[in-house]
Amino acid sequence: MQNKTQEFKEIYNKHRSKIYKLCFGYAGNADLAKDLLQDTFIKVWENLDKFRNESAISTWIYRIAVNTCLSYLRSEKNKPKDPLSDFILETKPEEINEKNQQVALLYKCINQLEENDRMIITMVLDEVEYLDIAQVFGISEGNLRVKIHRIKQKLTEIYNYHARL
Amino acid sequence: MQDFEALKKMWQLNQEQQAMPEANDILLQVSNTKNVLAKNLLKAVWQLIPAMVIVILIAVFIKFVNIITYVGIILVLVSIVVYGAALIWHYFNLSKDYSTLKPADYLKVIQHQYEIRKKFNQIGGYLYSLILYIGSMLYLVEVTAHVTPLWQWFGFIITTVWFLYVVFVLSKKVIAYENQKFEDIITQLKKLNQQLET
Numbered sequence: 001m002q003n004k005t006q007e008f009k010e011i012y013n014k015h016r017s018k019i020y021k022l023c024f025g026y027a028g029n030a031d032l033a034k035d036l037l038q039d040t041f042i043k044v045w046e047n048l049d050k051f052r053n054e055s056a057i058s059t060w061i062y063r064i065a066v067n068t069c070l071s072y073l074r075s076e077k078n079k080p081k082d083p084l085s086d087f088i089l090e091t092k093p094e095e096i097n098e099k100n101q102q103v104a105l106l107y108k109c110i111n112q113l114e115e116n117d118r119m120i121i122t123m124v125l126d127e128v129e130y131l132d133i134a135q136v137f138g139i140s141e142g143n144l145r146v147k148i149h150r151i152k153q154k155l156t157e158i159y160n161y162h163a164r165l
Numbered sequence: 166m167q168d169f170e171a172l173k174k175m176w177q178l179n180q181e182q183q184a185m186p187e188a189n190d191i192l193l194q195v196s197n198t199k200n201v202l203a204k205n206l207l208k209a210v211w212q213l214i215p216a217m218v219i220v221i222l223i224a225v226f227i228k229f230v231n232i233i234t235y236v237g238i239i240l241v242l243v244s245i246v247v248y249g250a251a252l253i254w255h256y257f258n259l260s261k262d263y264s265t266l267k268p269a270d271y272l273k274v275i276q277h278q279y280e281i282r283k284k285f286n287q288i289g290g291y292l293y294s295l296i297l298y299i300g301s302m303l304y305l306v307e308v309t310a311h312v313t314p315l316w317q318w319f320g321f322i323i324t325t326v327w328f329l330y331v332v333f334v335l336s337k338k339v340i341a342y343e344n345q346k347f348e349d350i351i352t353q354l355k356k357l358n359q360q361l362e363t
Binding site: 016034041042047099114124126138143160 | 177
């Protein structure tokens, strides 16, 4: 048990930032992202004994996170809020610089993509291997490449459109 | 104009650390979540126990002449046990974790569960109500033997109306609500899978 706890803590500290960003990109607000992060790692803890090293642990955690996000937002009451206003509300005034605004806008643009696309692009931005992303979503690498190409174009278009406003 | 590489750079430079829970907070949450599930199951089972005890007490302490009355009591007990078993089965299903499945596999699991629940609701629900109804009617035969025929018929009619209400109104509403929930989930999952296919 002690070993499992230790192993879990190491896994959590190593992966929480990336999973949080995935959840934030998907959910669109910090509170919900924290809830999703928490739910994801509760499931990681509960399934840790079943993890068989068939894939990288990061891929396995990403799959749990993706399923957690999709399951959570399936219910009508948990519609995402506007990420830009949330992000700014949570940031101290002196920290609202150009960089933060750009990042907030990026989150907002990601939030306008379709559910699966949001998570795929978040993983691409975090430089997760294509093979791992394909495994998480259960699709072929070829199919994924086509999708990523399309999502990149779409995200860039949305971002540049909003940046011009 | 920013290209995708510029957006990626922006994303990766964003090292803004949000206040995230610590590992110990998650571990604490794990035990709380398990407690809630166990507590709900316990509560549901506790609610069944008084009904069961009352039926057993009636069977043990009241001497009935007619063997049919005992058959009725046994049928009522069987329906309570069947309901309890269904409750436990439902909780086991609830506590199963599908979070490590691929989206397409998860859709298959949900569709399979839906089929099982539909069959269970169609056959199991009617069977359960019927057993409870027959049991109650058999019990009423002797219990109402000493009252006037008018009151006896009143008892039978009330039990029959209750049975018809449960089978044709109440359970239909519950089943329709559950089916709607399953269908919503399946529609959403299909939509998500379509996103992956196109």
